[in-house]
Amino acid sequence: MEKRSELLPGTLDMLILKTLARAPLHGYGIALSIKRISEDVLTVEEGSLYPALQRLLLKGWVKAEWKKTETNRRARYYSLTAAGRKQLGIELSQFEQMMAAIGRVLQET
Template sequence: MAKKSDLLPGTLDLLILKTLARGTLHGYGIALSIKRSSDDVLTVEEGSLYPALQRLLLAGWLKAEWKMSETNRRARFYTLTRTGRKQLGVEISEFEQMIAAIGRVLSAPEEA
């Protein structure tokens, strides 16, 4: 049985990009925003989040800058790039196609 926090494969990048489309955040802020936006259903663990952020940085979809956090700690803040905004559109489109396909499978009549 899947835990409530399990993400569908390939959705983490989409969730990060969408979260950063709302504004600049540090890693913990991204994880917290995803958790809050999902009404505590989705939890992104550090072991998944930071490698994903690094991958998105290398792809040019994010940029990062070291700043002081609201708790006076040095943190890396992430911002969506223009290329990242375009990729967000692609990710949303692909996700919507996948959800539509799953919906078709679920609504197909059962064979007797």
């Protein structure tokens, strides 16, 4: 059959920012969280996740800190910056606007 993306392209940064807005997390945890909350519909591949986190770091929307996990492993914890929180707001409103627009096209008889 058709091979499809596990993600709606263009939404990954927003999903990461939103996940981090709840609590700081390491990369692996972000992927697990999105997968779990989306009920396995959205799967963030490592090859998408880590480049995305690098982008977000470069833009100053998240910051990173090496720590130990509860299970005593080394992991890089990411958290939202003030700029990241602002950016999340922007992306959410743009996303909603776009969804509303797509909805209009899809519902037009």
